[in-house]
Amino acid sequence: MLTSDQIRAARALLKWDQKALAQASKVSLATIKRLEPLSGPIIANAVTIDALRRALEAAGIEFIPENGGGAGVRFRKPAASD
Numbered sequence: 001m002l003t004s005d006q007i008r009a010a011r012a013l014l015k016w017d018q019k020a021l022a023q024a025s026k027v028s029l030a031t032i033k034r035l036e037p038l039s040g041p042i043i044a045n046a047v048t049i050d051a052l053r054r055a056l057e058a059a060g061i062e063f064i065p066e067n068g069g070g071a072g073v074r075f076r077k078p079a080a081s082d
Contacts, residue, residue, distance in 0.1 A: 002042050002063065005039075013074075013075060056073075
């Protein structure tokens with residue numbers, strides 16, 4: 001599950017505006033503008049949600065699931081290099 005709060009928080013961490021997310025995800029700017037103000041889980045086509053998630057993850061975001069403390073986002077820890 002992906003929420004509008006997570007998308008906004010991920011964009012903030014990356015210092016991306018909505019246009020940058022639209023370009024990275026290939027999701028229209030109008031769609032992002034429509035989805036972000038809504039509360040709770042994103043209600044959209046599964047392809048759209050997947051595209052947003054993949055773009056943000058490719059940029060280094062890790063989504064934190066709801067585990068009693070609330071869903072969230074953070075930067076993914078870089079893989080240790082040998």
